[in-house]
Amino acid sequence: MPLSLPTLFAVGLGTLAVAAVMTFWERRFNAERARELMCWTVGYILMAIGCGIFLGRASLPLIVVQGVTNILMVGGYWLLLLGAMPFVGVRLPRKTLVFALMAATVWLLIGPNLSYAIWSAVGSFFITIPCFALALMLVLNGTTGPTRSWVLAAVVFGLHGMVYLARVVVIPFAYSLNQDGVLDAIALFTMFEGVVFSMAAPMALLSLTREESRHQLLRASQTDFLTGLDNRRAFTQRATPVIAERTEELEPAPLLVLFDLDNFKQINDDYGHDAGDQVLKIFGRVARSIFGPQDCVARMGGEEFAALLIGREHDEAKQLLRAVSARFAVEVLAETAITRHVTFSAGLVAVRPGDTLRALMTTADHLLYRAKQAGRNRVETDLDVAPAPASVVADDDEPHARPTLARVASRSA
Missing domain, CATH: 1.20.1070 (Rhopdopsin 7-helix transmembrane proteins)
Structure with a gap:
């Protein structure tokens, strides 16, 4: 043709x-x-x-x-x-x-x-x-x-x-x-x-x-369907190269935080699983809004969350955790039928040269367990800093006052 x-x-x-x-x-x-x-x-x-x-x-x-x-x-x-x-x-x-x-x-x-x-x-x-x-x-x-x-x-x-x-x-x-x-x-x-x-x-x-x-x-496949945060897989993929690249010259060191909501099973038992889901959504939203876009925030499963904070000084990280605690408690009271203060405990570790994500998660989990054993509503850290003073806890006659973390404990690295 x-x-x-x-x-x-x-x-x-x-x-x-x-x-x-x-x-x-x-x-x-x-x-x-x-x-x-x-x-x-x-x-x-x-x-x-x-x-x-x-x-x-x-x-x-x-x-x-x-x-x-x-x-x-x-x-x-x-x-x-x-x-x-x-x-x-x-x-x-x-x-x-x-x-x-x-x-x-x-x-x-x-x-x-x-x-x-x-x-x-x-x-x-x-x-x-x-x-x-x-x-x-x-x-x-x-x-x-x-x-x-x-x-x-x-x-x-x-x-x-x-x-x-x-x-x-x-x-x-x-x-x-x-x-x-x-x-x-x-x-x-x-x-x-x-x-x-x-x-x-x-x-x-x-x-x-x-x-x-x-x-x-x-x-x-990398997003938690309930909170919209990264899931465990995405957190692992994002955090692993950051931790692997950790050197002495990289200051401040990245910080890994492992969160667990306090008495979450009791919340589900007393108020129902819908209320529990609302609490998880609120925590995810609050954490994402307070931590910066450079930080990795994820729901690891159940009521457990994790964050890898990049470029944060120790004092700044503690202030952010207090801010998360305060806003989280206020928004739960405002948006759900829950009438008690909902808090979280956390373990905070600094990333050091040679660390792996698995080892850091193990350390953070151990510190989280210590925070639970010490009374909850607190952060245990392996940072070599002096303990922060106890914060004011809401009075019984002020049910909507903002509670903050009871204290930030520390131990020598």
Whole structure:
């Protein structure tokens, strides 16, 4: 079969039809992105219809060939952009649709009356905009998502946009020189590149969707479903390299804290498991808000939590623990039916050169046990510091006063 425009348009129609079917089928496996996938599906369908109209252009009126066809093709590109926007948290304003309908109406009125050069340049320009917009959007936001597929999509749409941008400049120039051979060559090259794009774009966009799904599944496997904190697996993966890189030059030393909520079984027995779940959620939320983004906070299981504090001095760590204790107690009283003060005990250890996470967890667990044995609502630490003074405990006649950790005990390293 000779390489000609009708042949390439026929191939493009076929590849776009396949892309529409594949993208529509993907909705069965990705309900969260069903709207975006449907947007892409409709875009491919519009472009395929445009290719079909071109194949029968000899028997069709000019308003269809140079009006409707352009609207379908350009509309398809804009739908691809519209479907990609939610991946980076961007949405077109509603009034954009009104503008699009107005632009389509104007194009139907003036498009068929334009010369080939102007008609082709204007149509190419309106294809260039969504291609470059999609590529730029993915490049600027690629660090927040599954980067490999985002880069692939950005390259595909960026190169396609460059081809059509070149048409905006080259076609009017070649037309002014009456170079029909050059115009034919440009049209043939553009359509050949368009066929390649019709295969590459769906692959890139579906890759983007699937990689996002894999990223979400991976994150779900590393997240505690109740509190939204990291689970034990994620904590181990994040904390292990930090501990392995500990050297004498790294000061202040990372600090590992192991928490256990006091009398949690009694809370479940007296108030029910729903109340216990609320307590766990509140502790996770409070700990995450008080510790910084550089700190690793996780639920290790049951009522046990852990945190690896990075770049914290000993005194600062103790202040943060007191802040967690105070806010936790207040928010439990405010948000649950529990009328008693809910506290926690903790073991705090400093990471020293040669330590392993397993050894540190064992030490922290031993200190946590000591805190429980010493009366609960306290932190035992292996830091070589003087004990902190006892804090004020809420009076019986002030049930909503904020209790803090009773004391921060220490032992020589």
